[in-house]
Amino acid sequence: MSDQAAIGLIGLGTMGANLALNIAEAGHRIAVHNRSPDKTRAFHEQAGALRDRIVPTETLEDLVDALASPRTILMMVPAGAPVADQIDALVPLLAEGDILIDGGNSDWTDSRDRATALGDRGIGFLGLGVSGGAEGARHGPSLMAGGHEAAWAAAETVLTSIAARFGDVPCAAYFGDGGAGHYVKTVHNGIEYADMQMIAEIYGLMRDGQGRTAADISAVFDRWNGAALESYLVEIAAEVAAVIDPATGRPILDVIADRAGQKGTGRWTVMDAQRRAAPLPAVEAAVTARVLSGEAALRAEGEHLFPESDALPPLTDAELEGALIAGKILAYSQGFTLLSVARGEEGWIMPLDTVARTWRAGCIIRSAMLDDMATALEEGTCARPLAFAPTFAERLRAHVPALRRVVAAAVAAGLPVPALSAALQHFDQLRQSRGTANMIQALRDRFGAHGFERTDRPGEGGQHGPWVATDGSA
Numbered sequence: 001m002s003d004q005a006a007i008g009l010i011g012l013g014t015m016g017a018n019l020a021l022n023i024a025e026a027g028h029r030i031a032v033h034n035r036s037p038d039k040t041r042a043f044h045e046q047a048g049a050l051r052d053r054i055v056p057t058e059t060l061e062d063l064v065d066a067l068a069s070p071r072t073i074l075m076m077v078p079a080g081a082p083v084a085d086q087i088d089a090l091v092p093l094l095a096e097g098d099i100l101i102d103g104g105n106s107d108w109t110d111s112r113d114r115a116t117a118l119g120d121r122g123i124g125f126l127g128l129g130v131s132g133g134a135e136g137a138r139h140g141p142s143l144m145a146g147g148h149e150a151a152w153a154a155a156e157t158v159l160t161s162i163a164a165r166f167g168d169v170p171c172a173a174y175f176g177d178g179g180a181g182h183y184v185k186t187v188h189n190g191i192e193y194a195d196m197q198m199i200a201e202i203y204g205l206m207r208d209g210q211g212r213t214a215a216d217i218s219a220v221f222d223r224w225n226g227a228a229l230e231s232y233l234v235e236i237a238a239e240v241a242a243v244i245d246p247a248t249g250r251p252i253l254d255v256i257a258d259r260a261g262q263k264g265t266g267r268w269t270v271m272d273a274q275r276r277a278a279p280l281p282a283v284e285a286a287v288t289a290r291v292l293s294g295e296a297a298l299r300a301e302g303e304h305l306f307p308e309s310d311a312l313p314p315l316t317d318a319e320l321e322g323a324l325i326a327g328k329i330l331a332y333s334q335g336f337t338l339l340s341v342a343r344g345e346e347g348w349i350m351p352l353d354t355v356a357r358t359w360r361a362g363c364i365i366r367s368a369m370l371d372d373m374a375t376a377l378e379e380g381t382c383a384r385p386l387a388f389a390p391t392f393a394e395r396l397r398a399h400v401p402a403l404r405r406v407v408a409a410a411v412a413a414g415l416p417v418p419a420l421s422a423a424l425q426h427f428d429q430l431r432q433s434r435g436t437a438n439m440i441q442a443l444r445d446r447f448g449a450h451g452f453e454r455t456d457r458p459g460e461g462g463q464h465g466p467w468v469a470t471d472g473s474a
């Protein structure tokens, strides 16, 4: 048997180190490299029983030499310039047929361009979305691949062997050429923003509107995790709410500053959605909320200027749970609609049921509901919103009344629930056969002669109103 490694990995940070151990544990020989050799040595020394399957290398040349041909190298370095520099440094050392995989959170358009540029040089490329954080990387992430199909065929065995499994099905799939994999990962992260924001909003109503303790709130999330909301994020919401800060003896949630970080994938999702005219207001609201979370001084000034607020009208835990269920369905529905539009525009394979299947385990938004979403999307609803699929329409009929009561109560009390209300507003627009854009068209025609279509002459655009200008002229 050859001593050559099946795969190489660059970047032994949080994700790279855990993925390397996962790959070795799955039985593959792996060569690893970090720009600081000390880190590579330390990683190898601490690899325990997996040491023998790990080849530490100090230079990129050593890394390339350690790999079986065609060589496959997984890069786990920060997106942007580090990936570009890494590719530039590697290309002269590679031969035709070798494969580069970018497993960072790269912008999908960068991956699209890299696939083209590397393809022109005969080098295979995969833009690989990896989700699951450190734990997922170590024990089974969700993997979303895009790029050259031949590169996927070559790397599939290794990648599938380390992926999370839902039952017997690995959560790893190829979604199409160019940046398809990173696109799916970006939308995943956008949905993750909405999911977390909605959890935070419900937490806020319990904390600020109902005056409940973190321990009580933890127990509520824990109960919900045992039913329709069963998911990783609700599970860890219950967990973090129960933790006590050793330094102060207070719930850790009460000592964490209310400023949320972000690395850009939520914003990318929103920008791309607007560009494609497939907006996802729940994600937009979540991204905006993160931005405003950073404006602590402004919010403090606002509270000082406008301190008035009313008591939160009574809400049951069942209503709060129902609101979260409905909000979640609507946010995911918006996300899948965006994927459906992008798939059509980019010519990606990207079966939406496979996307949902790939998210069922390993990734941050994993949940029991995604399995039902996969089934609903398989039934061919992808041309219409997921919310209209029979099983989800039924759930919305059951839970939207709770969402409506929760949003109304929050608005009455002046407690912000931007993502929940954005999801509800979008839903209400979707179920209004005669909306109010006729007023917009009338205004546009009145001030700019933009023309409109009449309801009694469908298909005939460019109609104008019998407007009388304010100076009396017609």
Ligand SMILES: NC(=O)c1ccc[n+]([C@@H]2O[C@H](COP(=O)([O-])OP(=O)(O)OC[C@H]3O[C@@H](n4cnc5c(N)ncnc54)[C@H](OP(=O)(O)O)[C@@H]3O)[C@@H](O)[C@H]2O)c1
Binding pocket: 010, 011, 012, 013, 014, 015, 016, 034, 035, 036, 039, 076, 077, 078, 079, 081, 082, 085, 086, 103, 104, 105, 106, 130, 131, 132, 133, 134
């Ligand atoms: N953390 C997560 O939960 C998560 C989840 C999914 C995806 N990701 C993505 O995965 C990628 C890696 O994330 P991470 O959390 O593992 O980051 P990390 O812990 O900061 O590790 C980054 C690694 O990249 C190396 N590196 C940094 N700049 C470099 C450069 N210019 N050239 C070569 N190597 C460089 C670092 O080397 P040194 O040790 O020498 O600094 C380190 O090994 C990112 O794109 C991230 O967005 C992260």
